[in-house]
Amino acid sequence: MKLVLTFLMVLMAQSGWADTLVPVRTIRAKQIIHAEDLAYKSVDIAGAFSDPAELIGQEARVSLYAGRPIRPGDVGPPAIVERNDLVVLKFRRGGLLISTEGRSLGRGSEGDIIRAMNLSSRSTLSGRIGADGSIEVR
Structure with a gap:
């Protein structure tokens, strides 16, 4: 071909x-x-x-x-996070980093903004997908 x-x-x-x-x-x-x-x-x-x-x-x-x-x-670009995947949610502020487990509510590739649910608090939030598949929230 x-x-x-x-x-x-x-x-x-x-x-x-x-x-x-x-x-x-x-x-x-x-x-x-x-x-x-x-x-x-x-x-x-x-x-x-x-x-x-x-x-x-x-x-x-x-x-x-x-x-x-x-x-x-x-x-x-190919999606690296699928809907319902378990993901790491990260919150960064200065030198502080808080990580917790979450579940993606959408699918996307690096740089996309998707919604996710914090499994500890059951709250939904939006964040940007990182290269490692984690979601950085604000």
Whole structure:
């Protein structure tokens, strides 16, 4: 498949066609995009992806249908926290760090803000997901 993508890239570059990446099959939401899932289509659509490196390894946020362009809002980094996961809730203020156990009420990737429940107090709060999967609350 990589040979086909390379051939298409060279052919399109020589002919001056606009190239847009499209899925070759339906990719369901929450699935990771692989190189063999992508092909070029000779249409120019504003905002659509044209570089496979920007898509490979990303997670589909919505269903992506074969032959339709992929837009930036349709994909994102893979989720590291799933709904109902047990997570560490962290509160930082100056040199103080308080950690407790919580349960995520949503799913997301690093940097996303999601809601979580403190298992000790049963209160819900919002926080930002860290690289280690913990949630930093304010």
